[in-house]
Amino acid sequence: MANNNNQNIKALKEALLEKLPSTRVREQELLCHHTTFKIGGPADLFIEPTTMDELSFTLRTIHELQVPVTIIGCGSNILVKDGGIRGAVVSVRHMTQIMDCNDNVLCIGSGYMLKDASEFAWENGLSGLEFAIGIPGTLGGAVFMNAGAYDGEMSNVVTTVRAVDFQGNIKEYDASHLDFGYRHSVFHDNHEVIGEVIMTLQPGDKDAIKARMDELTEKRESKQPLEYASAGSTFKRPPGYFAGTLIEQTGLKGLSVGDAQVSHKHAGFVINTGNAKAKDVLDLIKEVQKRVYDQHGVHLEPEVRMIGEE
Numbered sequence: 362m363a364n365n366n367n368q369n370i371k372a373l374k375e376a377l378l379e380k381l382p383s384t385r386v387r388e389q390e391l392l393c394h395h396t397t398f399k400i401g402g403p404a405d406l407f408i409e410p411t412t413m414d415e416l417s418f419t420l421r422t423i424h425e426l427q428v429p430v431t432i433i434g435c436g437s438n439i440l441v442k443d444g445g446i447r448g449a450v451v452s453v454r455h456m457t458q459i460m461d462c463n464d465n466v467l468c469i470g471s472g473y474m475l476k477d478a479s480e481f482a483w484e485n486g487l488s489g490l491e492f493a494i495g496i497p498g499t500l501g502g503a504v505f506m507n508a509g510a511y512d513g514e515m516s517n518v519v520t521t522v523r524a525v526d527f528q529g530n531i532k533e534y535d536a537s538h539l540d541f542g543y544r545h546s547v548f549h550d551n552h553e554v555i556g557e558v559i560m561t562l563q564p565g566d567k568d569a570i571k572a573r574m575d576e577l578t579e580k581r582e583s584k585q586p587l588e589y590a591s592a593g594s595t596f597k598r599p600p601g602y603f604a605g606t607l608i609e610q611t612g613l614k615g616l617s618v619g620d621a622q623v624s625h626k627h628a629g630f631v632i633n634t635g636n637a638k639a640k641d642v643l644d645l646i647k648e649v650q651k652r653v654y655d656q657h658g659v660h661l662e663p664e665v666r667m668i669g670e671e
Contacts (some may be wrong), residue, residue: 366447368426372448376422376621377408384650385409385455391667392441395433397497397540400639401441404431404450410426411455413523413531413556420554421529423449427598431668432554434472434499438506438592442639444670453501455558455621465562466520470503471555475508488565489518491573497582497593501555505548507541512578516541524548531556541575542663544597554652586624589632595646596629596661604661605629607647611656618645643667 370388377386386408392401410416417542423430429448433439455474462485469478475498479490492513496503503515504522519541522534532553540547548555581587596604608614608628616623617634619641624630631642631649650661 366405367579369426369545370448373423373428374427376426377419378491380418380426381408381410381415387410390450392433392445392450394437395454396436396439396441396477396592397590398440398592398637398642399441399633400642401436402443402445404446404640406449408449409455410431410451410453412458412566413456413501413525416451416453416456416554416556417525417529417531419451420525420527423440423451423638424529425526433495434502435474436592437498438502438664439641439666439668440592440639442643442667442669442671443650446669454499455499460557461559463563466559467562468557468559469500471499471504472558473500475500475503479574481535481571482562486564486570487562488570489513489562490560490578494574494577500529500558504555504558505546506544507546508544511580514541518562519558520561522555523557523559524553524555526553533630542583580590584627584631586626586632589624589634591624591630591632592665594629594664596649597664599659599661601655602659603629607653607657607659607661611649611653613649613652616645616648618642618648621645623649632645640671666671 369381389403390407391403393399410419431446431450433452435454438492457508473491475496479494482490492511500572507515520536524532567639605628613623614625614628620635620637621641622632622634624632
């Protein structure tokens, strides 16, 4: 089985090198270098397309050679397990072109960081993305999860998304077909890869936009453990509760397994204080879930996606 996998990876690499440079098609790439948790074992083959054509070619070639594939952005909402990921990992992190900025419309590659998109909007006198200034992750990841904060979310600004299916076909969706919900979009169901995002914003006063961004940045920095590696908020908000409050009320701030720890600053965050392994994080999450359920009767569901092999 391992030999077949190795042969498939070798064939895939050779095929991809017809169009992509070798610096963007790498074997046994450690994924701890590509996640905000700074955790994760190796990918058999790590691929970094930069355009829709390259993304389409990459996914079509992977499909033709029947290699398993995993898609990541900047790795801000995932925990890659210690055994890494078999098959191909495609990172859209370098799909960062700004295709258009006319009137109130922005068209930007899905690998563009959400924070940078917020700042770009401000620089162009556009309001509507202030809420996104402190959300870690890429634009594509934000659309995939319908990311939101401080009474704003991506569904309020996204008008069109261009995506690629696993046969390499390029699709286009308008807002009415994106099926946005709480931390949900149509891409959870169709598993297509977001390539470009079009947003419609509103003209605004640059000073007022900047003041709101500064206010939200200060609020986030004062409350969240941004000085440590993490995957952002660890648990979804349970109906009628706040996860961090439940965890704090259970007395779990500072609870550790190895170098994984429930943050002292915000109990809703599990952080990597040094060299945590994915197993440490998983064991800590399970312990938090158990103790919160025992004390409050509430089941905490992880917001962080767990991928890869033990």
